[in-house]
Amino acid sequence: MSEILIKNANVCDPAQGINCETMDICIKDGKIVESVSANAKVIDAEGRLTMAGGFDGHTHSAGKINVGRFINPNDARKNLVPGLSGQVARTEKTRAQVGYNTPNTYAIGYRYAKLGYTTICEAAIPLLAARHTHEEFKEIPILDKMGLSLFGSNWQVMEYIRDKEPEKLAAYVAWGLRASRGYGVKIVNPGGGEAWGWGKNVSGLYDPVPNFDVTPAEILMGLAEVNERLQLPHSVHVHCNNLGKPGNYATTIETMKLFEKVKPSRDRQALHVTHVQFNAYAGTSWRDFETGAPMVADYVNGADHMTFDLGQVIFGPAVTMTADGPVEYANARMLHEKWSNQDIELEDASGVVPLFYSPKSFVNAVQWAIGLELALLVKDPWKIMFTTDSPNGGSFVNYPEAFTYLMSAKRREEVISGFSKMALDRMVLPGIDRELDFYELAVMTRSTQSKMYSRPEKGNLKAGSDADIAIYDILPGQIDPSIEYAKVKKAFSGAAYTLKDGEIVVKNGEIEATPKGKIYWVNAKVPSAIDSAMQKDIDVKFKKYYTVSKANYMVEDMYLQKPVEIATEGVF
Amino acid sequence: MQVVRLSLKEANKIPIEADDINPDNFAGKTEEEIKAIQVWYGNSQYPLGEFFNVKIEGSDSVENTKIVFEGDVSRVKRIGQNMSAGEIEINGNVDMHCGFNMRGGKIVINGDADSWLGCEMAGGEIILNGNASYYVGSGYRGESCGMRGGKITINGNARDYLGEHMCGGEILVKGNVGLLPAISNNGGKIVIEGNATMPASEMKNGTVIIKGETSDLLPSYKEEGTEEVEGVTYRKFVGDVNVGGKGVLLIK
Numbered sequence: 001m002s003e004i005l006i007k008n009a010n011v012c013d014p015a016q017g018i019n020c021e022t023m024d025i026c027i028k029d030g031k032i033v034e035s036v037s038a039n040a041k042v043i044d045a046e047g048r049l050t051m052a053g054g055f056d057g058h059t060h061s062a063g064k065i066n067v068g069r070f071i072n073p074n075d076a077r078k079n080l081v082p083g084l085s086g087q088v089a090r091t092e093k094t095r096a097q098v099g100y101n102t103p104n105t106y107a108i109g110y111r112y113a114k115l116g117y118t119t120i121c122e123a124a125i126p127l128l129a130a131r132h133t134h135e136e137f138k139e140i141p142i143l144d145k146m147g148l149s150l151f152g153s154n155w156q157v158m159e160y161i162r163d164k165e166p167e168k169l170a171a172y173v174a175w176g177l178r179a180s181r182g183y184g185v186k187i188v189n190p191g192g193g194e195a196w197g198w199g200k201n202v203s204g205l206y207d208p209v210p211n212f213d214v215t216p217a218e219i220l221m222g223l224a225e226v227n228e229r230l231q232l233p234h235s236v237h238v239h240c241n242n243l244g245k246p247g248n249y250a251t252t253i254e255t256m257k258l259f260e261k262v263k264p265s266r267d268r269q270a271l272h273v274t275h276v277q278f279n280a281y282a283g284t285s286w287r288d289f290e291t292g293a294p295m296v297a298d299y300v301n302g303a304d305h306m307t308f309d310l311g312q313v314i315f316g317p318a319v320t321m322t323a324d325g326p327v328e329y330a331n332a333r334m335l336h337e338k339w340s341n342q343d344i345e346l347e348d349a350s351g352v353v354p355l356f357y358s359p360k361s362f363v364n365a366v367q368w369a370i371g372l373e374l375a376l377l378v379k380d381p382w383k384i385m386f387t388t389d390s391p392n393g394g395s396f397v398n399y400p401e402a403f404t405y406l407m408s409a410k411r412r413e414e415v416i417s418g419f420s421k422m423a424l425d426r427m428v429l430p431g432i433d434r435e436l437d438f439y440e441l442a443v444m445t446r447s448t449q450s451k452m453y454s455r456p457e458k459g460n461l462k463a464g465s466d467a468d469i470a471i472y473d474i475l476p477g478q479i480d481p482s483i484e485y486a487k488v489k490k491a492f493s494g495a496a497y498t499l500k501d502g503e504i505v506v507k508n509g510e511i512e513a514t515p516k517g518k519i520y521w522v523n524a525k526v527p528s529a530i531d532s533a534m535q536k537d538i539d540v541k542f543k544k545y546y547t548v549s550k551a552n553y554m555v556e557d558m559y560l561q562k563p564v565e566i567a568t569e570g571v572f
Numbered sequence: 573m574q575v576v577r578l579s580l581k582e583a584n585k586i587p588i589e590a591d592d593i594n595p596d597n598f599a600g601k602t603e604e605e606i607k608a609i610q611v612w613y614g615n616s617q618y619p620l621g622e623f624f625n626v627k628i629e630g631s632d633s634v635e636n637t638k639i640v641f642e643g644d645v646s647r648v649k650r651i652g653q654n655m656s657a658g659e660i661e662i663n664g665n666v667d668m669h670c671g672f673n674m675r676g677g678k679i680v681i682n683g684d685a686d687s688w689l690g691c692e693m694a695g696g697e698i699i700l701n702g703n704a705s706y707y708v709g710s711g712y713r714g715e716s717c718g719m720r721g722g723k724i725t726i727n728g729n730a731r732d733y734l735g736e737h738m739c740g741g742e743i744l745v746k747g748n749v750g751l752l753p754a755i756s757n758n759g760g761k762i763v764i765e766g767n768a769t770m771p772a773s774e775m776k777n778g779t780v781i782i783k784g785e786t787s788d789l790l791p792s793y794k795e796e797g798t799e800e801v802e803g804v805t806y807r808k809f810v811g812d813v814n815v816g817g818k819g820v821l822l823i824k
Binding site: 071072073074075077090 | 714715
């Protein structure tokens, strides 16, 4: 098949420890190789910054985002980031695009590719709604996709944990991943989703879940044990209890500590804590609300069993969407906003609320600062994944803007200068002068993801890896990102080239080709005796409670486009 | 004064999206330039001259430009969208979204108007000498603010959801209106000379006066005595208490 030689690339590939060195990259049949023949097509990178394709490890891009589209039809015409949002008529190569926070599926694929991203992970798939998620995946072009399945408030999970049946629990999780074609275990406000069915919430790790006689801590530990028993490629992916509440940093650190005793079964973290910005709040109410980032960062600096992502806030309109039902109710009431609430039968809750982050609001200003404080106070970028929890903290199309916050203290000062004194008193960001370089940025946007999802062929440029490559219009030696941040933003907003599996999909910021992406899913093997015993239990659930039958519940092969099955062997 | 006369060459079934037909875009342009302006027809764009006969008298500034539609344009949408000055006269029926986001100038319609007349209008005046359909002066789907300024006068009747999410400006209806006028509005003034059903649901702010009969007055309003407007005494209601509203609803 085709061969490509990228000449004079200024490569930044943290997985190999390469920090902006000029070299050539060889591609054959969609993979990176050591050498190519003289017939290879040549792309001259002209010394420009070259990284592996970006990997967004936590984004809401399929499934629940559709509720965001219903509730916010006016998002279709928002054009806050020209070139990456708003209404774009179809072209010969692309279909029509609309939207900003909740773009149509095609736009999601095109816009991530323009940013040089080639892989995304949908952060929450309710098992019951997994078919819909995969139907949306099918219509997101270019990108490789995977998704995390929700288990944190699931009746069968809680029953097995209460009844101390870890083997059956493992069989259920393996079956749930198969049923939803999911990649990993997502836990959202453990127990809280079930409590919300009764109009309640859980207030911490040791608060019992109504009617199940288990605590969030037990759910977390039960699922973590099973996650390692099944040798899943990703650790449990946790949205902590008490999200969005002043003082919640204590719960967050407590949750992180709980996992110190979990032994990962693979070479990766034992815990991933997601969108920590929303979980790093100090104070006791919105009146004395302040940053809790220094405390969280302090703990993370001394811990080596975990990773986290930011959930950075972007000023302007956003749409919050989460399985954390009670949080969305609180948001809607506090902000007098539109509210969507869903009960996912035996599995979880869900809510969607649009909101607006304003630099004039001291709470929003502090939220904005907390994300950056976490990124800058945690010393090791390998523990951090850059996200905005799109579109909860803001749309992913703002990533280039957010990169300038990380790379330039001057740019941060510019934003901070618009904050009130009250906001400044509640944050520590103005005293931080650290500025990330391209290498650290590459770690947070590519390399961490590759490691934490055990996808060695992604997020790096080693021979044998997928030829997903982004070339940005930046000459690393000749630019000072701390001053020339406008140039940095422009370059990251439209890659000079994005290659997906060795095919040029973006050239000079415009879409060139729209190949179909792969879907990764995990098939964990469980002994058949344990599996059949578990099946009997869920058959009862389907017969007694579910509105659908098991046959209509499973995501079948026909839903998957270019599936990649990741097989793992459970240890029993 | 510049007068631009447009008449359809033949009646169209597929709607024409005329979001560029406004005085701002026509002022000072020659007949050929105006004919070359692109409009959407189905999923493709074509020059305006494909569909319309264009006649021009004079050349002048935006304020002194008048566009006259001769005959029915009931499948031409978004006439006068974003206009800031000048005048449009429509001698026939007009399709949806006429005067959308209008900021100034005047539109006179000598016929009926389809839905979304004056949607998100911020200034200027619309006079409709016929009947209006749904969502007069309302907001774009999903927005919390519709009409913000200007005035819409309807000399006939209007259908449901008149002034939905209205935040300012004035709407006067000489005839009757349908269900739920002034729903979710947050400012502005609506005067209905005829009858109305279930007015001002979830009103946060603004004034609604109904001179005819009011059917199905919502229970979420507090009666607070009477108020006299232009020599007529009305019962005064305040609400909608469901949303902590301070809107004023005056009925007979």
